[in-house]
Amino acid sequence: MAVRRAGLFTRLILCAHRRSRVQRPVLRLLSCPGTVAEGLRRDEPLSGSAETGDGAVASVYSVAPSHSGPGSEEKTPEKKFFEVQNERRDQAQRTVLIHCPNKISEKKFLKYLSQYGPINNHFFYESFGLYAVVEFCQKESISSLQNGTHTPSAGMEAAIPFRSRFFNLKFKNPSHQASEPAAIQFSNQLPPSSRKLFDLLCCAKSVDDQLNTLLKEFEVTEENTKLRYLTCSLIEDIAAAYFPDCTVRPFGSSVNTFGKLGCDLDMFLDLGETGKPSTDKTLGNFLMEFQMKSVPSERIATQKILSVIGECLDHFGPGCVGVQKILNARCPLVRFSHQPSGFQCDLTTNNRIALKSSELLYIYGSLDSRVRALVFSIRSWARAHSLTSSIPGAWITNFSLTMMVIFFLQRRSPPILPTLDLLKTLADAEDKCMIEGNNCTFVRDLNRIHPSGNTETLELLLKEFFEYFGNFAFNKYSLNIRQGKEQNKPDSSPLYIQNPFETSLNISKNVSQSQLQKFVDLARESAWILQQEDQGPQSPSNHQPWGLAALLLPSRVSTKSLAKKKSKKAASERVKNLLESIKKNRTENLTST
Numbered sequence: 001m002a003v004r005r006a007g008l009f010t011r012l013i014l015c016a017h018r019r020s021r022v023q024r025p026v027l028r029l030l031s032c033p034g035t036v037a038e039g040l041r042r043d044e045p046l047s048g049s050a051e052t053g054d055g056a057v058a059s060v061y062s063v064a065p066s067h068s069g070p071g072s073e074e075k076t077p078e079k080k081f082f083e084v085q086n087e088r089r090d091q092a093q094r095t096v097l098i099h100c101p102n103k104i105s106e107k108k109f110l111k112y113l114s115q116y117g118p119i120n121n122h123f124f125y126e127s128f129g130l131y132a133v134v135e136f137c138q139k140e141s142i143s144s145l146q147n148g149t150h151t152p153s154a155g156m157e158a159a160i161p162f163r164s165r166f167f168n169l170k171f172k173n174p175s176h177q178a179s180e181p182a183a184i185q186f187s188n189q190l191p192p193s194s195r196k197l198f199d200l201l202c203c204a205k206s207v208d209d210q211l212n213t214l215l216k217e218f219e220v221t222e223e224n225t226k227l228r229y230l231t232c233s234l235i236e237d238i239a240a241a242y243f244p245d246c247t248v249r250p251f252g253s254s255v256n257t258f259g260k261l262g263c264d265l266d267m268f269l270d271l272g273e274t275g276k277p278s279t280d281k282t283l284g285n286f287l288m289e290f291q292m293k294s295v296p297s298e299r300i301a302t303q304k305i306l307s308v309i310g311e312c313l314d315h316f317g318p319g320c321v322g323v324q325k326i327l328n329a330r331c332p333l334v335r336f337s338h339q340p341s342g343f344q345c346d347l348t349t350n351n352r353i354a355l356k357s358s359e360l361l362y363i364y365g366s367l368d369s370r371v372r373a374l375v376f377s378i379r380s381w382a383r384a385h386s387l388t389s390s391i392p393g394a395w396i397t398n399f400s401l402t403m404m405v406i407f408f409l410q411r412r413s414p415p416i417l418p419t420l421d422l423l424k425t426l427a428d429a430e431d432k433c434m435i436e437g438n439n440c441t442f443v444r445d446l447n448r449i450h451p452s453g454n455t456e457t458l459e460l461l462l463k464e465f466f467e468y469f470g471n472f473a474f475n476k477y478s479l480n481i482r483q484g485k486e487q488n489k490p491d492s493s494p495l496y497i498q499n500p501f502e503t504s505l506n507i508s509k510n511v512s513q514s515q516l517q518k519f520v521d522l523a524r525e526s527a528w529i530l531q532q533e534d535q536g537p538q539s540p541s542n543h544q545p546w547g548l549a550a551l552l553l554p555s556r557v558s559t560k561s562l563a564k565k566k567s568k569k570a571a572s573e574r575v576k577n578l579l580e581s582i583k584k585n586r587t588e589n590l591t592s593t
């Protein structure tokens, strides 16, 4: 434990150094009363977590959960998921995205923009060009910026007039660019390279430190989260052309605390009141209804809505490229790339249960700091061994892996995570939630859930995870996080993880027997590697892969199976050659006869 604390302490000092290099003067200059930046300024001498501009530390208004776990004494009250979402959404609505010239003076840039209103916050990042994300203090500043913005002069091409919040900044006189200083701090939007990760892991002080390092390096940063909410807000502006009451909300790993830098951006188009059957709001004998077109089913309505939004994004959405309408999927969606942010986006509608799953995972991820550290490492381990893939197929998904970790942590003694049934019993009237006949009720106030008394280390949990699932009777049992125990499988799917809300569904129905077997073999091998290290002296200092780093290296299991495949191929090649030579001999004999 002492070692783990030392590691964290070092990182905090490093972060404090980094923090002092950036943004402070600008925040002081432009912060407005009552805002986040103002709070930041007031807290300056005390704050250990102010915004860095490079995303290294969460800011004071960060919605990232405060970490609890073994050894942590203080616990700050956690925000509810919807409070976080609303706060972020509000920030995003006051924010603009600007493509900037490569060489630009930060000071002049901010001075130019502050003529439209005070700026609360900003950062720069690189993605095929230089971009700035600028959050104003007030929404009105955006219309005043839009009023002062020009339509691009048409050359050979014609522009489609659309007043978005995505701008292009140019020098009036391009020769000025050369004289601008180029010392701008960029916020990093990408995960570390494998090389860097290995170096960091090999230099860590303990396996616990390795898992925490991996988490810190991969988790979405404050800036990346802002960019995700901003992207949703920009898409909402486009969808609002058809559905003025709509909202576009992020869900999935972007918001459930398990997001990794570079993960996709799952968006939910909520049509608000217009999309729902309404309750009687008026007095008197009459009831007024909107005249609406009807279609035979809700699925068809969803397909039609996504179809027009897809067209709209494709034709008029600045920065939206590669739009694909995948309307016949189980859950219809529009997939596209948002070029300036670099996000691969999946837009769905009529998918409220997925939003609720994100909230549930947010609760689980916030309850104990070991949960996220373990999930990130297991996900990286699975990715390193090609157990997961970005292409849909018979592989295990990250969502299923997260459920497996949650289930495993519910099975510890004492449990590290509560069952979903227990979260349901802690719920109050306001938490009650039914979606399409499914009971999705659980407590949403994190402060009402007691922390676990379990003090097991991450190292032990990692090893036990591999042992547990390396020996789990997948042929007999399903995983059920609602009850926190295994149950007899209702069908013959190789892997059965019960959907927590639609309880008759299996979230890992797609997983094939061979993929499950690969998972089991790798889990056993990883448990064995960690056991060997327990027995022999660990040598963190000699820069050889050890602990988690050793688990991320190509496995002997997959090398063996590759070798098996190769030797099978060689054998079949030999048989083929033999047959061919027999055939040839026969033909020659026949010819000679």
Ligand code: GTP
Residues within 6 Å of the ligand: 251, 252, 253, 254, 256, 258, 259, 260, 263, 264, 266, 353, 354, 355, 357, 358, 397, 398, 399, 499, 506, 507, 508
């Ligand atoms: P990443 O791999 O980091 O994108 O993780 P993710 O959790 O965002 O997964 P993904 O993008 O595949 O799906 C987004 C969200 O949809 C998940 O977080 C779940 O809430 C939900 N989801 C995904 N797959 C399933 C499934 O098979 N069943 C159900 N009920 N929900 C799912």
Ligand code: MG
Residues within 6 Å of the ligand: 252, 253, 254, 263, 264, 265, 266
């Ligand atoms: Mg996702």
